[in-house]
Amino acid sequence: MFIFEKCLALFTFFTLVLSGPIFGNDTSSAALPYGYAGSTGPNVWHKMSAEWKECATSKQQSPINIHARTTVAVRDSQLLYPAVAMFEVFYEAYALRVQLVPSDPQEFAAMLGGRRYRLVQFHFQLPGEHTLEDEYFPVEIHFVHESVDVPGQLAVVGIFGDFLKGTGAPDPIFSSLKNQLEVLRRRKDARLHASVDLKGVIRNIETSTIRYYNGSLPFPPCSEGILWYISEEPVRLRNEEFQDLKKITKLNSRHTQNDLGSPNLLAMACPGAGCLDEVSSVGR
Numbered sequence: 001m002f003i004f005e006k007c008l009a010l011f012t013f014f015t016l017v018l019s020g021p022i023f024g025n026d027t028s029s030a031a032l033p034y035g036y037a038g039s040t041g042p043n044v045w046h047k048m049s050a051e052w053k054e055c056a057t058s059k060q061q062s063p064i065n066i067h068a069r070t071t072v073a074v075r076d077s078q079l080l081y082p083a084v085a086m087f088e089v090f091y092e093a094y095a096l097r098v099q100l101v102p103s104d105p106q107e108f109a110a111m112l113g114g115r116r117y118r119l120v121q122f123h124f125q126l127p128g129e130h131t132l133e134d135e136y137f138p139v140e141i142h143f144v145h146e147s148v149d150v151p152g153q154l155a156v157v158g159i160f161g162d163f164l165k166g167t168g169a170p171d172p173i174f175s176s177l178k179n180q181l182e183v184l185r186r187r188k189d190a191r192l193h194a195s196v197d198l199k200g201v202i203r204n205i206e207t208s209t210i211r212y213y214n215g216s217l218p219f220p221p222c223s224e225g226i227l228w229y230i231s232e233e234p235v236r237l238r239n240e241e242f243q244d245l246k247k248i249t250k251l252n253s254r255h256t257q258n259d260l261g262s263p264n265l266l267a268m269a270c271p272g273a274g275c276l277d278e279v280s281s282v283g284r
């Protein structure tokens, strides 16, 4: 009975907390019970709630190592965003999140795999969550879109950020957020506005090879059916821009999961009957 009540309490708690995941457009900043390292990290997410089992059982978990063999190169992807636009900027769910201002009259459309989407928000992962042919990147930007035709269908465009090289220029998306990062460093709960220059990322998606796969939310509840479009070509940032971002987000990346369709790595590590079933208060 006690166990049952405890589970019910946990369930209610997580249901409430989950109303503000970083892929939605809810702007609540409730403290989340999961983390990215140690006893609340990705290796134990499935033990924190009965709702989060998929993190340890699903065979199409994100992020993955992007490989020509396991993903599909897609053509004609387009971000039909305005070149420069106002966004709201804040720290939430371990990420620096840049959210559409609801009153913004501009339509932020995207064409991905022949379907039409609408931008909800974008955020930064450090280090990059996906790897490309086993190579890591210091940053990955996730542009989260919702389908115009299929309500609730999310598609995420991922663009890696890598350090400046040779005579290349830094992407203006990073310098657009410089002042906001300074304020957030002093006041983590600040909600700010920023005029963000999107020209570089718009061009990136038009000129780079985009790799598609059908994966999952890369954080609890790890739900399947998230469509990923990862650009092979990184945008560039200055060392100082990386340092500023890192101070805000800290480490906020899940480690790469098994190849799509192969057993979940946690299920492989826990092969005994009932081994994954226990929901504990681990890390809390």
Ligand SMILES: *[C@@H]1O[C@H](CO)[C@@H](O)[C@H](O)[C@H]1NC(C)=O
Binding pocket: 023, 024, 025, 026, 120, 146, 152
């Ligand atoms: C965002 O909010 C709009 C309007 O309230 C809603 O229709 C849409 O489904 C939400 N999208 C996501 C991804 O939560």
Ligand SMILES: *[C@@H]1O[C@H](CO)[C@@H](O)[C@H](O)[C@H]1NC(C)=O
Binding pocket: 060, 214, 215, 224, 225, 226, 227
């Ligand atoms: C993606 O995977 C989900 C769950 O595994 C499946 O239900 C869905 O139909 C797939 N979507 C596409 C577009 O392939």
